[in-house]
Amino acid sequence: MAKEKGRKLIAQNKKARHDYHVLDTYECGLVLTGTEVKSLRQGRASLVDGFVQIDGNEAWLHNVHVPEYSQGTWTNHSARRKRKLLLHRAEIDKLESKSQETGHTIVPLSLYFKDGRAKVEIALARGKKEYDKRQTLREKQDRREAERVISAVRRRQRA
Template sequence: MAKETGRKIIARNKKARHDYLILDTYECGIVLTGTEVKSLRQGRASLADGFAQVDGGEVWLHHVHIPEYAQGTWTNHSARRKRKLLLHRAEIDRLIGKTQESGHTLVPLELYFRDGKAKVEIALAKGKREYDKRQTLREKQDRREAERVIAAVRRKQRA
């Protein structure tokens, strides 16, 4: 069997980029059981309610939903169990210091396979206020409108 290469995205947390200001990102390995890996290979997972937490010098991923494997037996996993993330000690120490600051949290952004291994991208994030969310949406709409106008001008020039 050929070795798997590249990056295959399983789940993406789109709402995290809307609700949080992303300060820094980390790519982590994730400790999974066999049935969890099989379920992920089918492309089934949800990061919607997930968050990460540093506990006892280790980083844990909470509330990420990986559904039970359909062909699993009594060895099947619990869908929302907490899972250990694999990071270097220096990264964990840096996260411990940053998450103790007010308003900072760890949120998962993507869950994917990279060269056959399950990885999760977590972000050190700070929660946005409601007016910050509106401002971000307004800027995004303004950028889209400007791009539309520029495209229309270019089409006229070609014709």
């Protein structure tokens, strides 16, 4: 059996980019059980309510929903258990000191397989205020509208 190469996306947390200013990102491994890996290979997971907490010099991923494996038996995992993240000591120390600043948190951005291994991309983030969210949305709509106008002009020039 050939080992799979590249990056296969399982789940993304689009809400995190809307609710937070992403300051720094890290790629880290996950400690998983067999049924969790099989469930992830089916492409089933949700990062929406997920967050990272550091206790006892270890990073833990909380509230990430990995549904039970359908063919699993009594060995099946619980869907929202906390999962250990694999990071270097220096990265954990840096994240811990930064996350204790007011308004900073650590959130998961995406969950994927990279060369057959489950990885999660986490971000050190600062919460956005309501007006920041509106401003971001407005900029996105303006950019989309400008692209529409440009493509319409190009279509008219071709005709």
